[in-house]
Amino acid sequence: MPTQTRSHREWSLSFFVQHEAAIIVGAGPIGLACAISAKRRGIDPLVIDAGALANSIVRYPINMTFFTTPERLEIGNHPLVCAGPKATREEALKYYRGVARAEGIRVQPYTKLINAHEIETRLGKASISWDKLVLATGYFDHPNRLGVPGEDLPHVHHYFDEAHRSCGLDVVVIGGKNSAVEAALQLFRAGARTTIIYRGTAWPKSVKYWLRPDLENRIKAGEITARLGTHVASITPGEVRVHGLGSEEAIPADRVYALIGFHPDLGLFDNIGITYERETGRPEIDADTLETSVRGVHVAGSVIAGNKISEIFIENGRFDGEKIFGSPDERARAQDLYQGIRRETGE
């Protein structure tokens, strides 16, 4: 019997041991697409997320615009209508919220899976049981770390939020891929004295064709300072100390953005007992059904590619639910769509 001290919500949580035909972990675009695939085959899955619905998009830079054209962010054939040629963060959040509502998807936010049969919420832990568990957990909760002294100082950030906050400050961006390049350009335009540091000796090929000339021209004009072939040695409250190309330097920094990528939660794979390649973080899967080495546990979306986070994104990951819940013919069609996108984008 409930004790006097427990609230109704705490009790409903502790009784959350009901069996679900399918639990989808992650209410990102791919988790929601998987839920639609399940629902269209008569299964009503429960979708849980450690954060808000579409939590990774919530954490995108505030005024961010997607690289991808809107039709390729669509799930369940719901049209994504946006004001400009590409969707903004706000438009995408509105869209995925709307799709979840229109499809009647049961989403339980702020509920984290900690092992195959246990979840955790603000109110504590509870047990779960399922026939099928789908991990669509992405990678965005786990930023890569520099591993240098000072990395945990309060002015060092692993997510880029908004350029305006840095107006009038010395800002160092660490990284050379799209997120870092875009952040550096926005920071410069918001009035920050911006330095971008990258360990490679040239900007990577993957930098989008409209960002590269903008960055190169800002560097040529002396508006953004760049240090290529440069490694961070340490971060102090006022400087980033670097070494590279035969020299050492202390770069003034009121704020530091270390935008050097992310990795999937390999600890969760360990907790569930999923076999994966230690070097790459790729789970061992049946390529047709995306089932892992643990019976009934599937993976979907970017988590499939392990540390190669630019291999599977919304554009191609959105077909994975069809592989998990579809017939052999539907799986083959999903695979064709996936390969088609990979050929076109060269990813």
Ligand SMILES: Cc1cc2nc3c(=O)[nH]c(=O)nc-3n(C[C@H](O)[C@H](O)[C@H](O)COP(=O)(O)OP(=O)(O)OC[C@H]3O[C@@H](n4cnc5c(N)ncnc54)[C@H](O)[C@@H]3O)c2cc1C
């Ligand atoms: C700035 C930026 C711009 C991007 N632009 C594009 C673009 O233009 N086009 C494109 O296709 N892709 C783009 N991407 C990549 C895209 O965001 C990812 O590929 C996409 O979010 C992957 O979807 P997903 O559903 O697999 O994972 P996510 O969207 O990351 O969703 C995973 C969800 O799982 C939840 N979760 C994680 N662990 C647990 C747990 N243990 N228990 C419960 N919930 C958990 C997280 O809270 C999260 O909500 C961009 C990424 C960034 C950072």
